[in-house]
Amino acid sequence: MLDESAIDAAVADLRYGAIGVTLWHAMSYALASTTWGALPGDPITDIPPGSGSVGYAYLFARPQRSVVRGSFVAKSAPAWFATNRNAGVVMRTLLAFEGNPPWAKLRS
Numbered sequence: 001m002l003d004e005s006a007i008d009a010a011v012a013d014l015r016y017g018a019i020g021v022t023l024w025h026a027m028s029y030a031l032a033s034t035t036w037g038a039l040p041g042d043p044i045t046d047i048p049p050g051s052g053s054v055g056y057a058y059l060f061a062r063p064q065r066s067v068v069r070g071s072f073v074a075k076s077a078p079a080w081f082a083t084n085r086n087a088g089v090v091m092r093t094l095l096a097f098e099g100n101p102p103w104a105k106l107r108s
Contacts (some may be wrong), residue, residue: 015039017053023070032057032098034066035099057098 011019017037018028029036033066037053040062044051076082079090 012033014065017063018064019065019067021067021069022067022072025068027068027070028066029055030092031055031068033101034068035063036066039065 006091007021009023016025017035018037020027026036028034032055035053035056038051039054040053049099054064054068076086079087079094084090
């Protein structure tokens with residue numbers, strides 16, 4: 001089993017602007033405060049994930065990447081599934097998180 005520092009190092013070496021750890025990476029796009037797109041700095045001759053970023057509602061000057069982490073096993077269907085009976089509660093909670101994020105949980 002990998003330790004957390006090995007996982008963090010592996011994620012840091014990824015050349016993408018939006019990374020999902022044990023969840024769909026598009027969650028970075030769904031959260032308005034995170035980036036979505038390519039990792040800055042790739043030469044124009046080699047940009048496999050594309051170029052540029054979108055999102056990041058906090059308008060950081062030079063965002064590098066966003067890493068969104070989740071549980072390996074979902075406790076319920078995602079909020080956007082029609083079968084999720086708690087979608088309204090989940091979406092309101094996500095909106096509250098976006099409006100007032102826990103800055104202490106951000107990592108460099």
